[in-house]
Amino acid sequence: MTPRPVGRILWLGAWTLFLRELRRYSKEALETVLAPAFQALVYFVILVFALGPERGTDEGDALLSHAMPGLILMAVLFRSAETTAFSLLLDRMEGIISDVLMAPLGAAEMTAAYALAGAVSGLATGAVVLAGAMLVWPLPPVHFWALPVFAALSALMMSLAGMLIGLFCEKWDHLAAAFVFVLTPLTFLSGVFAPVDTLPAAVAFAVRFNPIFHAIEGFRYGFLGSGTGGDPLASLAVVAGTVVVLLACNGVLIHRGYKLKP
Amino acid sequence: MSTHLPPLPRDIGTVNWIGLWTLYQREVYRFLKVYTQTIAAPVVTTLLFYAVFALALGGVVRMAGSVPFLVFLGPGLIVMAMAQNAFANTSSSVVIAKVQGNIVDVLMPPLYPLEMAVAYVGGGVTRGMFVGVVTGIAIWAFVPLGIHSPAYILFHGLMASMMLAQLGMIGGIWSEKFDHIAAFTNFVVTPLTFLSGTFYSVDRLPPAFWWLAHFNPFFYMIDGFRYGFIGQSDGTLAIGVAVMLGINAALGVLLLRMLSSGYKLKA
Numbered sequence: 088m089t090p091r092p093v094g095r096i097l098w099l100g101a102w103t104l105f106l107r108e109l110r111r112y113s114k115e116a117l118e119t120v121l122a123p124a125f126q127a128l129v130y131f132v133i134l135v136f137a138l139g140p141e142r143g144t145d146e147g148d149a150l151l152s153h154a155m156p157g158l159i160l161m162a163v164l165f166r167s168a169e170t171t172a173f174s175l176l177l178d179r180m181e182g183i184i185s186d187v188l189m190a191p192l193g194a195a196e197m198t199a200a201y202a203l204a205g206a207v208s209g210l211a212t213g214a215v216v217l218a219g220a221m222l223v224w225p226l227p228p229v230h231f232w233a234l235p236v237f238a239a240l241s242a243l244m245m246s247l248a249g250m251l252i253g254l255f256c257e258k259w260d261h262l263a264a265a266f267v268f269v270l271t272p273l274t275f276l277s278g279v280f281a282p283v284d285t286l287p288a289a290v291a292f293a294v295r296f297n298p299i300f301h302a303i304e305g306f307r308y309g310f311l312g313s314g315t316g317g318d319p320l321a322s323l324a325v326v327a328g329t330v331v332v333l334l335a336c337n338g339v340l341i342h343r344g345y346k347l348k349p
Numbered sequence: 350m351s352t353h354l355p356p357l358p359r360d361i362g363t364v365n366w367i368g369l370w371t372l373y374q375r376e377v378y379r380f381l382k383v384y385t386q387t388i389a390a391p392v393v394t395t396l397l398f399y400a401v402f403a404l405a406l407g408g409v410v411r412m413a414g415s416v417p418f419l420v421f422l423g424p425g426l427i428v429m430a431m432a433q434n435a436f437a438n439t440s441s442s443v444v445i446a447k448v449q450g451n452i453v454d455v456l457m458p459p460l461y462p463l464e465m466a467v468a469y470v471g472g473g474v475t476r477g478m479f480v481g482v483v484t485g486i487a488i489w490a491f492v493p494l495g496i497h498s499p500a501y502i503l504f505h506g507l508m509a510s511m512m513l514a515q516l517g518m519i520g521g522i523w524s525e526k527f528d529h530i531a532a533f534t535n536f537v538v539t540p541l542t543f544l545s546g547t548f549y550s551v552d553r554l555p556p557a558f559w560w561l562a563h564f565n566p567f568f569y570m571i572d573g574f575r576y577g578f579i580g581q582s583d584g585t586l587a588i589g590v591a592v593m594l595g596i597n598a599a600l601g602v603l604l605l606r607m608l609s610s611g612y613k614l615k616a
Contacts, residue, residue: 118528122535129543134405136544139553141409150409260386267390275397281405 093191101196104187108204112170112211119170119208123162124216130158131223134280150281155224156307157279160241162216164274164299167209167242168249168266171201175253176262184347194342198250198334205246206239213238226310233309233319240326241302247333254337254346273299278307298329361459369464372455376472380438380479387434387476388483395430395484399423399491402548413550416579420495423488424575425547428509430484432542432570435477435510436517436534439469443521444530447614456615462608466518466601473514474507481506494578501577501586508593509570513538515600522607522614541567551583566596 093100112119134154141147178184187197220226228234248270256262276290277283277300283291294300301322308319341347361368380387403419413421446452455465488494496502516538524530545567551559562568569589576582582589608614 115528118531118535122531125536125540129540133402133543133548136554136558137402137406137410137549139410139549146409150405154405260383263386263390267386268393271394272397275401280401281408285404285408 097191097193097196100190100192101200104190104192104197104200105204108170108174108201109207111174112204112208119166120212120215123166123212124219127158127162127216128219128223130280131155131220151224152226152311153282153307154280155220155226156310157303159213159216159220160238160303160306161274161279163209163213163238163242164245164302165209165270166212167205167245168252168270170208171205171246171249172252172256172262172265173249174205175201175250176256176259179253179346180258188344188347194338198337198341201250202243202246202334202337205249206242209242209246210238213242228310229312230309230319233305236323237302237305237309237326240323240330241299241306244298244302244326244330244333247330247337250337251333251340254340273297274303277303279303298325301325365459365461365464368458368460369468372460372465372468373471376438376442376469377475379442379472380476387438388479391430391434391480392484392487395426396487396491399426399488406548410549414552414581416581419492420579421550421575422548423492423494424578425571427481427484427488428506428571428574429542429547431477431481431506432509432513432567433538434480435473436513436520436538438476439473439514439517440521440524440530440534441517442469442472443518444524444527447521447524448526452614462605465608466515466604469518470511470514470604473517474510477510477514478506481510496578497580498577501573503577504590505570505574505577505593508597509574511597512566512570512593512600515597515604519600519604519607522612525613541565546571546583566592569593 131151131154134151135142138147138150175184178187192200252262252265256265276286277294277297283294283300286294301317304317305319305322305326308317308322399422403422407418410418412418443452446455460468485494520530520533520538524533545565546562551562551568551572554562563584569584569592572582572584573586573589573593576586576589606612
């Protein structure tokens with residue numbers, strides 16, 4: 088019996104893995120879509136309420152307009168990373184990763200399927216948050232092109248980062264630690280809520296080396312225009328460069344079977 | 350020929366102190382064993398919230414009543430962390446035990462519902478207090494908080510932890526799978542802890558919400574706890590004390606009824 092020819096790229100396999108990952112996400116829509124959207128709304132309401140008499144003033148409105156793009160993108164970033172990290176770690180811990188490793192999928196196909204599913208899940212959650220945001224605080228985008236570009240690249244960047252977390256971690260404690268002690272601070276201190284120049288000078292300087300900051304900055308540029316001071320093309324380069332680096336890391340690790348194969 | 354009598358049941362007295370203490374200890378060891386997730390993580394998260402909201406709002410909202418916004422924000426965040434962690438301790442313990450089936454280890458021993466409730470809720474309160482003290486010290490390092498009335502801090506800290514620990518146990522018993530308790534956490538407990546005055550004085554609320562806030566036990570818990578630090582409150586302090594005692598008593602009755610009827614615990 089001759090082996091079944093699968094061609095240069097196993098499209099069917101990669102597509103199947105991609106779909107399985109997306110179904111895992113959509114099956115838990117209450118936790119993966121509604122909960123982040125609700126959380127973003129809670130953050131926004133906190134800001135609105137806390138403004139008190141400053142509500143409706145220029146200063147107050149500027150604060151809300153600044154926060155809104157950050158909150159939308161934050162939902163995208165976390166969801167993308169969570170989808171891939173949870174998936175890979177769960178499969179590794181349960182041993183069902185062998186179902187994926189047994190299939191005639193190359194490292195490139197596997198990486199692409201996981202990473203794209205993570206990114207698409209983040210974007211889907213982000214679309215719901217965006218729709219809600221536009222109802223609560225309509226904000227006409229100034230540079231529309233930047234929104235899909237930065238959203239898609241940031242989602243991909245974080246789904247790849249999530250894959251690395253899913254590969255490196257040995258148990259749930261590690262994964263929780265990676266999110267609480269690394270990803271959350273990196274995101275929260277990247278100007279989600281407040282402009283980074285309100286940070287102490289040293290932190291504000293350090294933040295510029297954080298790709299998540301550039302992701303948020305670029306996305307915000309799409310909504311608010313050049314008001315934030317940074318160069319959107321430089322931010323684009325940083326995010327795209329990070330995607331390439333993370334892609335290479337994942338590709339190599341998966342190719343070698345790092346923590347995947349005995 | 351000697352007659353064999355069946356062994357007499359062991360006399361455990363009115364209160365099964367050993368059982369109660371053992372279950373309490375297990376609840377405490379459960380969270381101490383994973384202290385990075387149960388103590389360190391909430392502290393880091395709380396500090397992040399502190400930094401982020403202080404930076405976001407600090408420019409526009411400089412004062413809350415007669416105290417600086419930063420001083421106002423600290424106690425609210427501490428009690429929020431205490432509440433969320435007291436809830437997490439009991440709810441996760443009960444749900445995991447139910448899903449894995451080892452809840453029988455707690456149901457089989459000769460423990461009365463009251464003993465079970467005290468041990469579980471005690472574990473949750475202990476976690477709440479732990480998190481409160483560590484978070485308090487961490488925030489203190491950045492913004493020195495004065496203490497106006499230790500009694501109010503202690504009372505409301507204890508009552509807040511107890512209320513949420515009881516709520517966590519009730520939620521845990523009600524949940525049939527992790528999704529249920531996650532939804533309860535995400536859609537009920539988290540918004541209530543976030544939106545009940547942690548980040549703002551309720552005097553800043555639009556009138557309808559201001560009115561609503563005075564029916565929210567979470568508001569009195571935060572308000573009274575904060576009063577202990579800054580000596581300034583939005584609501585009436587006596588009402589706050591009464592509400593906290595009342596809600597804890599009501600939750601306690603509900604919890605005991607659930608435990609004695611075996612609701613979703615016994616076949």
